[in-house]
Amino acid sequence: MLHQFVQPRVLWAPRDPGWWIAITFILGSVLFCLGAILPFTRGLSTAMTNVVYLVGSSLYLVGAFIQFIQGRRMKINHRDDTSAMRHLANKNSRAAGIQAIGALLFQTSMTGAFIRSLSIAQQEKIIWVPDLFGALCFLIASWMFFTLRYPIQHRQDNGRGARELAMMNIVGSAFFVMSAFGAYIVPLTDQAIYPRIANLGTLAGALLFLLSSIPGLPAKPSASTRATPPKGA
DSSP states (O other), rough: OOOHHOOOOOOOOTTHHHHHHHHHHHHHHHHHHHHHHHGSTOOOOOEEEEEEEHHHHHHHHHHHHHHHHHHTOOOOOTTTOOHHHHHHHHHHHHHHHHHHHHHHHHHHHHHHHOOOTOOHHHHHIIIHHHHHHHHHHHHHHHHHHHSSSSSSOOOSSSSHHHHHHHHHHHHHHHHHHHHHHHHOEEETTEESSOOOHHHHHHHHHHHHHHHHGGGGSOOOOOOOHHHHHOTTO
16 A cells, blocks of 8 residues: 555646545645644634634535545446446445535534634534534545445555555544544533543544545656557557
8 A cells, every 4th residue: 555655646737626636635634633733832722723624624525525526427447337337436426425414514513613602502512513423424434435346536446455545534534533522512611521532533533534635646657658659659
């Protein structure tokens, strides 16, 4: 799997939908990592952390919806069996749809964090519950991607390599779930039950999503590929 991380990648390819999926998840994960680190930095307000999380969840949302739209259009390992391709593309779309719902719940949770007049009960309904169910949606979607025989959430011809990346997302999603439980607001205290676990879970989950998203960037063509003349030339 390591070769997928050392292979040169195209960093700017806005005409490629796959690039948009990868880059939004990469940047969203970077911001989630930053959001998990900021609480340990002195002199920064909670509002700044909330802004970072909100932008990160917005990027996740954009990437998840692009992935959902593109799921039915992607070819699977150049197979000739169109019915199999259609079936697997539909499974991919369902997984991407669940992931998009999770991203939307994250967005709801991050937006609710800006409302200062919420009671503890309202915080649980508007912030904590969407955060937990968003993480669970990510976990379910990641498992569905993993169970595909030919995972197509990344542009890999090797099904095993793609499943290894999907497994990283499963573990990352589990960390997001752990983070959500750590962020539970204790009644009468207005404080998270385990704030360190919440931050560390978010950091670990975002790092795994960051790593698993890098191979989604288009690979740079090798010198031999560029030097090969087109057929019929």
